[in-house]
Amino acid sequence: MSDTEERRGGLVGYVLLLPAGAWLTLFFVVPLVTLVSTSFYDPAGSLELGYRVTGQVTNYASVLSDYSEQFLRSLGYAATATLVCVLLGYPLAYAIAFKAGRWRNLMLVAVIAPFFTSFLIRTLSWQLILADQGWVVDTLQFLHLLGEDGRLLATPVAVVTGITYNFLPFMVLPLYASLEKIDPRLIEAGSDLYASPFTTFRTVTLPLSLPGLVAGTLLTFIPAAGDYINAQLLGNTRTQMIGNVIQKLFDGGSYPEAAALSVTLMAVIVVLVLAYVRRAGTEDLV
Amino acid sequence: MARRPHHPGGDTAVDRLARQVAQELGGAPGFSRRSFLRASGFGALVLGSGGLLAACGTEGTQQSADSCTSEDLSDSEKKLIFSNWPLYMDEKGKRYPTLEDFQSETGIDVTYNTDVNGNNEFFAKVRNQLGACEPIDRDLMVLTDWMAARMVGLGWLQELDTDAMPNVSANLVESLRSPDWDPDRKHSVPWQSGLTGIAYNSKFTGKVSSFEELLTRGDLKGKVSLLNEMGDTMSFLLTMTGADPSDFSDDEWGAALERMEEAVASGQIRQFTGNDYTRPLNNGDVLACEAWSGDIIALQYDNPDIEFVVPEEGMVLWSDNMLVPNKAAHKANAEKLMDYYYEPEVAARLAAWVNYICPVQGAEEAMAEVDDSLVGNPLIFPTEEDLAGTFTFMSTDTKTREGFEKDFNRVIGA
Numbered sequence: 001m002s003d004t005e006e007r008r009g010g011l012v013g014y015v016l017l018l019p020a021g022a023w024l025t026l027f028f029v030v031p032l033v034t035l036v037s038t039s040f041y042d043p044a045g046s047l048e049l050g051y052r053v054t055g056q057v058t059n060y061a062s063v064l065s066d067y068s069e070q071f072l073r074s075l076g077y078a079a080t081a082t083l084v085c086v087l088l089g090y091p092l093a094y095a096i097a098f099k100a101g102r103w104r105n106l107m108l109v110a111v112i113a114p115f116f117t118s119f120l121i122r123t124l125s126w127q128l129i130l131a132d133q134g135w136v137v138d139t140l141q142f143l144h145l146l147g148e149d150g151r152l153l154a155t156p157v158a159v160v161t162g163i164t165y166n167f168l169p170f171m172v173l174p175l176y177a178s179l180e181k182i183d184p185r186l187i188e189a190g191s192d193l194y195a196s197p198f199t200t201f202r203t204v205t206l207p208l209s210l211p212g213l214v215a216g217t218l219l220t221f222i223p224a225a226g227d228y229i230n231a232q233l234l235g236n237t238r239t240q241m242i243g244n245v246i247q248k249l250f251d252g253g254s255y256p257e258a259a260a261l262s263v264t265l266m267a268v269i270v271v272l273v274l275a276y277v278r279r280a281g282t283e284d285l286v
Numbered sequence: 287m288a289r290r291p292h293h294p295g296g297d298t299a300v301d302r303l304a305r306q307v308a309q310e311l312g313g314a315p316g317f318s319r320r321s322f323l324r325a326s327g328f329g330a331l332v333l334g335s336g337g338l339l340a341a342c343g344t345e346g347t348q349q350s351a352d353s354c355t356s357e358d359l360s361d362s363e364k365k366l367i368f369s370n371w372p373l374y375m376d377e378k379g380k381r382y383p384t385l386e387d388f389q390s391e392t393g394i395d396v397t398y399n400t401d402v403n404g405n406n407e408f409f410a411k412v413r414n415q416l417g418a419c420e421p422i423d424r425d426l427m428v429l430t431d432w433m434a435a436r437m438v439g440l441g442w443l444q445e446l447d448t449d450a451m452p453n454v455s456a457n458l459v460e461s462l463r464s465p466d467w468d469p470d471r472k473h474s475v476p477w478q479s480g481l482t483g484i485a486y487n488s489k490f491t492g493k494v495s496s497f498e499e500l501l502t503r504g505d506l507k508g509k510v511s512l513l514n515e516m517g518d519t520m521s522f523l524l525t526m527t528g529a530d531p532s533d534f535s536d537d538e539w540g541a542a543l544e545r546m547e548e549a550v551a552s553g554q555i556r557q558f559t560g561n562d563y564t565r566p567l568n569n570g571d572v573l574a575c576e577a578w579s580g581d582i583i584a585l586q587y588d589n590p591d592i593e594f595v596v597p598e599e600g601m602v603l604w605s606d607n608m609l610v611p612n613k614a615a616h617k618a619n620a621e622k623l624m625d626y627y628y629e630p631e632v633a634a635r636l637a638a639w640v641n642y643i644c645p646v647q648g649a650e651e652a653m654a655e656v657d658d659s660l661v662g663n664p665l666i667f668p669t670e671e672d673l674a675g676t677f678t679f680m681s682t683d684t685k686t687r688e689g690f691e692k693d694f695n696r697v698i699g700a
Contacts, residue, residue, distance in 0.1 A: 041343065041344075042343075045343070045344075046683075046684055046685040046688070047346075047347055047413070047417070047440070047684050047685075048346055048347060048348050048439075048440065048683070048684055048685075049346045049348075050343060050344045050345045050346040050347070051343045051344045052343040053343045066696055067696075070699075127566075127571075131569060131570075131571050132509075132570060132571045133569060133570045133571065149507075149508075151508065153571060154508070154556045154557060154571075235557075236508070236553075236555075236556050236557055237550050237555050237556075237557065237558060237698055237699040238550070238553070238699055240699045245695070248695045249692070249695065250410070251404070251406045251407060251410070252406060252516075252688060252691030252692060252695060253406065253409070253410075253684070253687075253688045253691065254688055254691070254692050257692070
């Protein structure tokens, strides 16, 4: 009898999986297969004549030689932004979890609040803030922190600032979730056992918040590496990221190369993430 | 964000995190890597004519009048679906006066969509249907010369009945009557033309009179923007390096690219932009830029410091054309609309609002009634003499054009 029950339970499980499974097959698996096959189109083809799949890897070779600069730049910008997010986000999440008291919910709302406005509009408003004739640049020039003809907008600094700003909540929220879960008595026990606050933090709080830190860095780094809006709106010709390249290739009709770059980006990120997660020893998170 | 419970007992941190993140990702479209992938996935889906078929490559998409015949239902259906660029039709509040007059005059119900934001983008949107001879649910669309040429070449457009458009036959300006890609204007009717030149903000900088200056003058360093429209920008570079933009060799193309590469490497160019160059020009982040004439006239109403100059190298002349795609079911209605916009009074009312070059003879006389100040404006009613120093980018087949676009994108940094 328990056998039938189990079997029925199993069946229900599959039925429940069906809608989402069908959805993902239609809108993720099929496009992914098409994407990969497009990346192997023979570049000799054209729209008029059609493309043939000849199993060549010429598309990969040519995009890697043409766009390795933008590739490395994307990874560099994403890593920098992620690091800054950790430096800004950890203290913030810590303060919300342990020190905010009755302000906690308000502060959480404040972290989320920017999402009530469109991503594009938020990034566009950075154009106004960092504008050459704006007060930020004027102030920095007055303080001689920025040269007379220096600028912020259309520089790498602006791009990384934009990415950091846009992805900060993705760092703060998982960090907060794991910090908030820590039993305060563990920290008390640390000081009862004569550990300095720093030692307590290093040996108790930090390891316990590690899952949040890992999740936060992934949620920040992965979308940041593929982002193209910040580079487009806040960057210049020499700060273009791999997302911009893919978008331009797609726009210009070079679908096979755009596909090859997309597949490469995906593969590189999967490899980086796997290596990182393995290293962090938290496989159960992924 | 949904209200968070104070004591989320039983939930693991990961559960809550997943929920929070799911909410966040859902709340910010176009934002996450996942939706980025989804977007490129959609693109890929569009590429293959139906999922797995693409695994074996794609069919050719060439059509002809024989392979793809269209039926005209205009007699029984008094309607028309019209796709145009934003800000390309006279507006009054939320209404389109000339278009409304057309509707009441003819009884044809026009659905007007401003869903053309870029030639390439629009092409990507419709290429799958048109390539397979399927309707795109549009009867009339407006695309720039080179894209129109590409569609003529692909056989994706219906042939127009010139007899049904007497105003067009009578009033189309001489200079636009026979482009090399459609010598008898059998597939296209110009909507508006425009010039690409230089604009600068005279509040912050002195006159910029040539492209050479734009790309080299020290005081403009990092304050110059160029258009990411390959044909326009490279036409100037080709002229600068001594080639003819409408007929150049591979070597000449290479030289022009190299010149472009130099300018990018020197840090002179701040950005390559689409329509979005007007705001930085207006507020001084960009001091001088490559610009479209109509945009600048419109900008000058608000900011008299903005100046448009005819560069010493000349200007690019382009047109946007009304086209009827295959399988559009209301061709005769579309022809009525095209003919209507070639009545000089209507053309003048349109030109007074959009400020681009009016392709209709007699509109300048009619303009006296509409807006006296625009009569004689060389950017709206240029004389043959004004147009003598203009050039257009070579029209080529799709494959060559793709190669140019790719080279251009590589050099401009993306």
